[in-house]
Amino acid sequence: MTNQDILQQPVTRVIELDIEGMTCASCVGRIERKLGRLDGVNASVNLPLESAAVTVPSGITDQQIIDTVNATGYTARLKTHGIIAVPIPDTPQEGRPADDHGQIRRGRKPDTLLLRLIVAIVLTIPVVLIAMVPPLHFPNWGWVIGALTLPVWAWSAWPFHRAAAINARHLASTMDTLVSIGITAAFLFSTYTLVSNPELTADPEHAGEVPLYYEVTAIVATFLLLGRYLERRAKEKAGDALKALLGLGAKDATVIRDGAEVKLPIEDLVHGDIFIVRPGEKIATDGVVTEGHGAVDASLITGESLPIEVVPGDAVTGATINTDGRLLVRATRVGSETTLAQMGRLVSQAQSGKARIARLADRISSVFVPIVLGIAVLSFILWAAVAGDVRGGFVAAVTVLIIACPCALGLATPTAMLTGSGRAAQLGILIKGPQILEDTRTVNTVLLDKTGTVTTGKLAVGRIITLGSLGEEEGLHLAGSVEAASEHPIARAIAAAAAARAPLSPVNAFRSAAGGGVRGSVNGTLVVAGKARWLEENGIFPSAAHRARLREEQATGATAIWVAVDGNVECIINLQDSVKDGSAAAIAKLKELGLRPILLTGDNAAVAATVAATVGISAEDVFADVLPEGKVDAVKKLQASGAIVAMVGDGVNDAAALAQADLGIAMGSGTDVAIEAADLTVMGSELAQVATAIELSRKTLSTIKANLFWAFFYNAIGIPVAALGLLNPIIAGAAMAFSSVLVVGNSLRLRRFRK
Structure with missing residues (x-):
């Protein structure tokens, strides 16, 4: 690809949105399809996080994306801290609250869901008792339970009705459509029956079953509200790991400015600041130790339990804890550049994405609700026309609508991904x-x-085998001086050993070959160090005796390299790695x-x-x-x-x-x-973490598969049973609510994963 081709490539960025109003997988599919119609836009919507990661080309503004989501019937806001292509702002915008991590968040709203649930429970209990216990019947008891059910249907269940109406306005349907139609049908049918037959409950001694379904409306609405409330609480727990990760950072730092110690909020720390870390304190941000010795507990970031000894020149990571010694650290990364911020961003991106297996659920959910509506109508027609049982057809249709909730499908993948990736982050x-x-x-x-x-990768010089006229000290000094210009672990080990004995000399005309060796001029002499192949490329050919000596060193399990000076092989340096x-x-x-x-x-x-x-x-x-x-x-x-x-x-x-x-x-x-x-x-640096990573990844995937199986199995069994009239609408409502809670609860088991 030429430079011109690169310049002509469309510039894209990734933004994150907070989206309110989503309730099931159908909502996710609608938003993704709507955004996907914009040229060059690709969206991945996450139901539990109520967010979306959107890839946007340069020709489309953020406001266009927000307007598109809003026009779909939902409410979108730009999540400022989620912008990946640009630095994350470290200070909250004016007039908007920020959490402890400098991230913008929405203002807290009263918990109306809990209030609606409480009202529903209080009113549903007498409705159920009166309707289902004949000894509690009294004159005109039907009008009383109708009056008690009205607030449950109209106010407690309002979120379902509102979402259904918004989607209907856009010629779409979701889980809320099914719930709203189901409980509304039960309520209106009962009210019509009672109004057209006012004497139906006038006599408390009336024998036979009364065709009123107010208790169905009340119980189903209450069960679904309870399920949604428990589901929300569970989803919050699923995100605890990410919240805990983002909460690890220090809140302030003691900085040396103009020779004095000044305590500053972490957001005021700038690149190059020298800050003090005392024993027991968190390291404020990523940096390099400039003075002092200490032991740093990095388990919160790396998952490794043993403290790491640090000395001047060593890099340290923000949010780790200095357990011993006083350190002076120069800040090298601040704000969104820190390791902790990048970890949070990576975890958030992972949670917003979708596995290939999740796309199957999305495709099914996109057509699921219309199919269910068709099955409900067909059930009613067949019962009424074939069996001649209008009442049975009505009950079957309502039960189909209530039990056929795609919510569990929508939660199956993202809740497991949310919990699994969050737990993984806690383990480093x-x-x-x-x-x-x-x-x-x-x-x-x-x-x-x-x-x-x-x-370990920390090689150390074991011994030096002289083969020419130079002694050990001079051979090591020349090799160390030329190796000091390289970053290879072998080079660093040789340079460190040489520097410990005498100051290194400057090197000129330095050259290195990846995996081969180095070459340079030190004090007017040409030094070549590395493998036999590298020496041969530079016209130097060790003798058979020298090669035999090298093989002897290698047979001990050591790494051995040649050192040649002015074309002559002078020594072999033996290095050990544990x-x-x-x-x-x-x-x-x-x-x-x-x-x-x-x-x-x-x-x-x-x-x-x-x-x-x-x-x-x-x-x-x-x-x-x-x-x-x-x-x-x-x-x-x-x-x-x-x-x-x-x-x-x-x-x-x-x-x-x-x-x-x-x-x-x-x-x-x-x-x-x-x-x-x-x-x-x-x-971390331990190989055991690789095994842990693979094991946890597989466990997360198996959890996703189990969730999807139960979500599919529940609907595959429940809908036919409901259509055949073998299921009570009340039981259907309880089963539907339980299915979502079951899926989320199964995902939460990943929080207990241990190394």
Whole structure:
């Protein structure tokens, strides 16, 4: 693609909306279809969060999006903190309240739903007792229960009527349409019967069943209000994990300005500020330690329990806790740039997205309500025309309308995703989107980068084997000076060892080759350090004796590199890398999950074999001496053999392989490039978190499937039974309310997931 082509690409942004008035999957489908008719607009609506993530091209304004949603019959507001393409404002807008995280929120409204429910319960109890217990009948009792039912139908159930009317105005229908029609039909039929036959309940001794259905109206409305209230409470709990995540941040910081300590609100902190973190305090924002030593508890972010020792030069993350020592930290990221804010944004994006499996529910919901209305009408006609039972037909039709609620379908996926991704964030795992859940189910092979993933990645110089005229000190000094210009873990280890003995010398004409080595001029001498292949590319060829000595070092499981000065091989530097404590247990867990672990490394075969044997990976599942570009080839080779590959890595040289893999998993201790290329990120550095991430992802997907099964099963069984007249409308109302609560409750079980 040329630069001109890039310039001609449409510029898009992603905005988030708060949407009021949605009640079921049909509402979700309507909004998505309406927005999808705008050229270049793509929307993903989340029912439990009452929000939408909308991809908008440059030619369409935010107001057009809001107006489109409003014209559909709902109320939309721009969620300022949800804008992904631009920095998040750190201060609330004038006249609008902000929560503790600097995020704009709507003003609190009185809990009218609870009030409507209480009124319905108070009035429904006497209606049920009078209507269903003959000894409680008194003269004209029908008029009394009709009067008691009127407020329940007209006021308590008003949210159903209002939503049905709004949708009807737009020639659409939702779950509220079914509920409103059902309870209205029962109420109006009862009122018509009573008015046309006033003597029907005049005599309390009247024998036989009285064709009044006021108790159906009252009980069904009450059950549905109760279900909606419990559902709302459950959905709030489902979002607790995200709220807890966003609430981790510090509220203020002690900043050094003009030589004095000043305590400032966190939103006043700016890039470059030096702030103080005392023992027991939260680190205000992402930064770098400039002075002091301490132990930082990062479990709230990474999920790892052990504190991390930090010294000057180490990076620290906002919201983690300094458990020991006084630290001075220079702020490097503030506001929306912080790790915590990015985690919250990623979790929110994941929760707003949709897995492929969820689209099935959306497609069904879009045609579900009209089909149910047709079934209700058909039931009435068949009962009245074929069976000659108008009353039976009426009851069957009302029962079909009441039980056939697509609400459970609409809640099946997003509530599980909301709970699962929130719980994952608490464990230091970020899932970039719901489609990732389905990818974890199919993965059968895990490709593990060795350094920094299976091993600590913290190499240390073990010993120096001299092969020429230079001594150990001089050989290490020259190698360390040229390696200091590189960011590779091996280079950092050699530079650190050399710097600990003497100040390093400046390097000129520096050059490096990924996975090969480095070259540069130090004090007028040409220093080449790296693998044999790199030395040969620079015209240096170690002797057979020297190669044999290198193999001896590699046989010990160490990483060994050549150092040549002015064309002559002078020494071999032996470096040791230790296997992480939990790697063997993590490999065993991956195998337990049905995955095949494969070790991938640029190190030699001897080192790779030693590490593989230590952690329990078979010898045939080791790819050694792999160059950075070879990692992509390794992924492709496995994919060509039929494997579904997950790649785990943490470095810049892993980014391409992470993107190529069917599922890319980045270790959060790695580089931003690797994290950006991955589908799933574990914020810690322990391999066990990878197994936890896959297990939780699969558990979330299985919960979604279970929810969808019960939602479909409930309707598949309930509607035919109702149409055959085998179900009481009261039981139907209770079942409908219970189905939604059941789906949400099943999703909430993910909150108890443990590592």
